[in-house]
Amino acid sequence: MRKLRSDFIHTGDQGFISNHVIILDDSGTILDLVPFEEGKNSGIEYYPGILVPGFINAHCHLELSHLKGKFDTGTRLIPFLKSVVSQREIEQDIIMQAIADADREMSAEGIVAVGDISNKTDTIQVKQNSRIHYHTFVEAFDFLQDHLAQSFFDGYKKVYDSYEGLSRAMVPHAPYSVSNTLFDLINEVNADDQTVLSIHNQETIDEDLLFLDKSGAFVSFWESFGFKMDAFKPTGKESVYYAMDRMQKDQHTLFIHNTQMKESQIRDVLSWNPNSFFVTCANANLFIENALPDYSQFLNAEASLCIGTDSLSSNWHLSILEEIKTILRYNSFLGLEELLTWATFNGAKALKLNDRLGSITKNKQPGINWIQDIKNVNGKWIPGKDAKVKRVV
Numbered sequence: 001m002r003k004l005r006s007d008f009i010h011t012g013d014q015g016f017i018s019n020h021v022i023i024l025d026d027s028g029t030i031l032d033l034v035p036f037e038e039g040k041n042s043g044i045e046y047y048p049g050i051l052v053p054g055f056i057n058a059h060c061h062l063e064l065s066h067l068k069g070k071f072d073t074g075t076r077l078i079p080f081l082k083s084v085v086s087q088r089e090i091e092q093d094i095i096m097q098a099i100a101d102a103d104r105e106m107s108a109e110g111i112v113a114v115g116d117i118s119n120k121t122d123t124i125q126v127k128q129n130s131r132i133h134y135h136t137f138v139e140a141f142d143f144l145q146d147h148l149a150q151s152f153f154d155g156y157k158k159v160y161d162s163y164e165g166l167s168r169a170m171v172p173h174a175p176y177s178v179s180n181t182l183f184d185l186i187n188e189v190n191a192d193d194q195t196v197l198s199i200h201n202q203e204t205i206d207e208d209l210l211f212l213d214k215s216g217a218f219v220s221f222w223e224s225f226g227f228k229m230d231a232f233k234p235t236g237k238e239s240v241y242y243a244m245d246r247m248q249k250d251q252h253t254l255f256i257h258n259t260q261m262k263e264s265q266i267r268d269v270l271s272w273n274p275n276s277f278f279v280t281c282a283n284a285n286l287f288i289e290n291a292l293p294d295y296s297q298f299l300n301a302e303a304s305l306c307i308g309t310d311s312l313s314s315n316w317h318l319s320i321l322e323e324i325k326t327i328l329r330y331n332s333f334l335g336l337e338e339l340l341t342w343a344t345f346n347g348a349k350a351l352k353l354n355d356r357l358g359s360i361t362k363n364k365q366p367g368i369n370w371i372q373d374i375k376n377v378n379g380k381w382i383p384g385k386d387a388k389v390k391r392v393v
């Protein structure tokens with residue numbers, strides 16, 4: 001049995017509490033959370049700073065880890081996608097080593113579960129043996145080419161089948177890259193499962209422009225790869241409506257990035273499917289688009305926000321604490337207390353892991369992280385620039 005105490009405990013779902021002791025059994029299961037009484041409890045481990053549940057990384061691409069430091073920052077999305085596509089072949093052992101290293105990095109950063117996008121089977125072995133729980137989103141796209149949907153799908157279905165035995169779903173990449181036919185084929189794969197889905201959403205203004213009136217850079221971008229866009233008809237509504245009209249509405253669904261999203265659209269998504277979650281990847285947004293979502297629009301709509309790192313191709317670290325620092329640096333109206341809920345409880349709920357992760361609650365096994373170097377600025381707690389996280393359970 002272990003007893004842990006800190007200056008503050010963040011429970012994940014209830015925010016900060018002080019003067020409490022977490023009691024756990026040897027397997028890390030929470031037995032109790034009790035008030036601290038001087039001289040009453042013996043054998044208490046004290047961690048100056050705060051203790052929080054293990055972090056949930058709601059969006060990552062583990063298989064792109066070898067692309068760390070390869071691309072320029074601030075290019076915007078389409079040139080970024082171009083550089084990802086035009087990467088030269090890389091030796092498989094370098095790719096596999098980078099995946100293993102990234103998995104260890106996330107574990108050291110206190111991450112206990114990851115929603116991970118996969119186009120290939122490269123990450124299977126690491127996922128089978130990791131301390132981290134992974135839910136794999138096998139991602140499908142066909143460059144909006146209905147007539148090619150089936151042949152693209154056949155390839156993704158093989159990848160999906162390879163993940164059998166692991167937590168998985170097949171998901172659309174983004175509205176601007178998935179045809180009607182491919183959406184139908186994806187839906188058939190998930191039809192019998194209660195699973196968790198995801199889609200990249202409104203990361204750049206060109207996505208909305210494509211669907212509003214077929215303007216913006218996507219038409220020429222796809223045509224530069226030889227994909228004809230003559231048959232594409234704009235819907236006259238922002239890209240997220242194209243996704244909503246085609247995705248299953250009875251599944252937990254993660255919308256990723258949402259940099260361009262407005263409050264009315266967030267409200268429409270939530271009335272379409274109340275189990276919708278909005279994942280922010282702040283460092284990746286700054287890396288690629290030099291922009292961040294307007295978080296107040298999500299709070300006004302009472303949406304659940306979660307935090308993701310995206311991949312090392314568009315980030316410097318795979319660390320939820322670093323994402324929290326970035327969000328707070330540019331949004332001082334938010335506070336650490338609120339963001340820790342995004343990083344733990346909301347992520348666990350989104351990935352349907354809240355029966356065992358995401359909060360310091362009896363019988364859960366959330367993992368416990370220790371964050372040092374926090375400070376109070378104008379009545380709000382924020383992490384110091386050099387704040388570090390260490391997993392203690």
Ligand SMILES: [Zn+2]
Nearest residue numbers: 061117200310
């Ligand atoms: Zn992504």
